[in-house]
Amino acid sequence: MRGVTTVLAVAVLASLDGDGTRAARAADPLLARAIAVFAAAERADAVGAATASTAQRQYDAARDLEVALPDMRYVSRACRPLARDLRAYARGLVREAEGFDRLNARLARAGARRAADALDRLERHGLRCPTGRPPRGPGLVHELTRPRRGEAFFGTVADARVCADEVVLFANGRRVGRIAAPPADFSFVLKARPGVYDLGVRQLRGGRVCWRTVSQDVYLLPRWAERGRPPWATDPGLVRRLAAVGEPYSGYAGLYVHDLARGRAAGWNADARFPAASTVKLGLLVATLQRFSPHSHGAALSYELETMAAWSSNLAANRLLRKLGDGSDTLGSRRVEATLRRMGARSSTYPGGYRVGTSASDVQRQPPLVSARVTTARDLGRVMWLIHAAALGRSDGRRATGLAPGRARFALGALLRWERGGANGGLVAPSLPRGMPIAQKSGWLSAVRHTAALVYARTGPKIVVVLAYEPEIADATARALGARVAAAARLR
Numbered sequence: 011m012r013g014v015t016t017v018l019a020v021a022v023l024a025s026l027d028g029d030g031t032r033a034a035r036a037a038d039p040l041l042a043r044a045i046a047v048f049a050a051a052e053r054a055d056a057v058g059a060a061t062a063s064t065a066q067r068q069y070d071a072a073r074d075l076e077v078a079l080p081d082m083r084y085v086s087r088a089c090r091p092l093a094r095d096l097r098a099y100a101r102g103l104v105r106e107a108e109g110f111d112r113l114n115a116r117l118a119r120a121g122a123r124r125a126a127d128a129l130d131r132l133e134r135h136g137l138r139c140p141t142g143r144p145p146r147g148p149g150l151v152h153e154l155t156r157p158r159r160g161e162a163f164f165g166t167v168a169d170a171r172v173c174a175d176e177v178v179l180f181a182n183g184r185r186v187g188r189i190a191a192p193p194a195d196f197s198f199v200l201k202a203r204p205g206v207y208d209l210g211v212r213q214l215r216g217g218r219v220c221w222r223t224v225s226q227d228v229y230l231l232p233r234w235a236e237r238g239r240p241p242w243a244t245d246p247g248l249v250r251r252l253a254a255v256g257e258p259y260s261g262y263a264g265l266y267v268h269d270l271a272r273g274r275a276a277g278w279n280a281d282a283r284f285p286a287a288s289t290v291k292l293g294l295l296v297a298t299l300q301r302f303s304p305h306s307h308g309a310a311l312s313y314e315l316e317t318m319a320a321w322s323s324n325l326a327a328n329r330l331l332r333k334l335g336d337g338s339d340t341l342g343s344r345r346v347e348a349t350l351r352r353m354g355a356r357s358s359t360y361p362g363g364y365r366v367g368t369s370a371s372d373v374q375r376q377p378p379l380v381s382a383r384v385t386t387a388r389d390l391g392r393v394m395w396l397i398h399a400a401a402l403g404r405s406d407g408r409r410a411t412g413l414a415p416g417r418a419r420f421a422l423g424a425l426l427r428w429e430r431g432g433a434n435g436g437l438v439a440p441s442l443p444r445g446m447p448i449a450q451k452s453g454w455l456s457a458v459r460h461t462a463a464l465v466y467a468r469t470g471p472k473i474v475v476v477l478a479y480e481p482e483i484a485d486a487t488a489r490a491l492g493a494r495v496a497a498a499a500r501l502r
Contacts, residue, residue, distance in 0.1 A: 052129075102122065160420050169195075169196060176189070229447075240406065243274050261479050262282070280386060294334070321434050358384065388475075394451075433452060472499055
């Protein structure tokens with residue numbers, strides 16, 4: 011695949027007259043910019059994703075191409091094959107780079123094959139298509155007022171009447187609600203099992219659809235999740251139970267539990283600083299959402315935010331850091347650390363990007379600090395609570411995170427979609443019922459296994475943070491520690 015044709019890239023560049031006017035004549039106007047961006051992706055592809063730095067360059071160039079591509083509905087029919095091949099090429103390069111980041115050779119090979127096949131097709135049709143006008147399609151994509159794509163929500167579905175004398179709600183294609191003669195601003199309460207849903211509202215006038223709104227990939231939380239009291243008091247019994255778990259552990263542990271229904275918390279070694287691994291990506295998640303909307307096409311950051319939360323993508327985290335720092339990793343790191351301080355996570359640091367493929371305080375056993383990137387169990391617990399509080403619209407959560415409720419709900423939705431398997435599965439979830447909603451961020455190194463989890467148990471939401479350090483730590487050992495902490499927290 012490598013260097014299949016630099017001739018193709020040269021041909022693309024030759025077809026552009028500085029501002030891309032010639033390309034705009036050769037293809038739909040919205041494809042002109044994407045064709046220009048393709049050349050950068052092909053140059054990165056020619057080098058390959060063989061090292062951490064080249065994998066990052068390939069990922070960034072391919073994501074730039076994906077962002078530049080217009081929605082298929084706005085591309086003329088004659089140009090759709092070209093648009094599809096450009097998208098397949100970009101997606102293949104992204105997958106190849108992600109395979110390198112995840113140490114998954116199978117994923118990398120599949121991505122490389124997909125990109126190579128798309129590049130062959132692009133070479134055959136020469137990045138040209140007959141001039142045509144974009145179709146008179148459905149116009150803008152109309153989204154529900156609440157929730158929006160990717161957000162967590164607590165059952166309320168809200169929208170505004172445009173033309174209707176009747177509105178109907180659909181969840182995963184099934185009709186689940188109806189309102190006759192709706193008010194100007196109407197809402198439903200979705201009563202269903204917690205989980206991921208695609209929502210749609212049809213507005214009808216005289217029995218015919220006159221307006222549609224949708225929100226895809228939203229996460230329904232149970233009604234009892236709408237509790238978020240700060241940690242007003244210490245739970246003495248829980249302190250004793252956590253000490254009984256932490257003291258006999260053979261390595262170093264930091265434990266913290268916060269019951270959001272009662273406003274009581276407890277920790278053991280909760281202020282000891284541990285190598286943070288990927289857990290402080292929570293700070294990057296919040297800092298990015300302070301400055302950019304996840305729904306803005308111009309920012310186009312929802313993919314990075316979601317993959318960083320779901321499987322801890324270092325590629326995505328590094329791209330977000332540069333975006334946050336206006337192109338500077340150093341400035342991005344300063345902004346992340348400022349966000350951590352604003353949320354009260356004063357012992358946590360974010361010294362820079364990640365290598366791809368790599369007062370009175372409760373300190374009883376401080377592990378060796380093998381990294382400049384550090385955190386504590388209490389810091390992570392506080393960040394998780396504040397994200398949840400902001401999602402509820404609480405003033406303390408909004409003030410500390412700097413997030414409006416919608417953006418906080420997006421952060422929560424991303425953390426609810428964590429990918430199961432391996433170290434990313436975390437230390438708490440394996441011992442809990444599979445259907446229990448859990449928002450979490452895990453991190454791992456050869457000597458580290460960490461999880462900061464917000465568990466939406468029937469007794470009310472609880473934050474459980476487990477930090478474990480031990481040379482060459484085994485997943486099974488760390489998960490056993492997490493199971494004992496979950497039992498001490500009385501999650502059910």
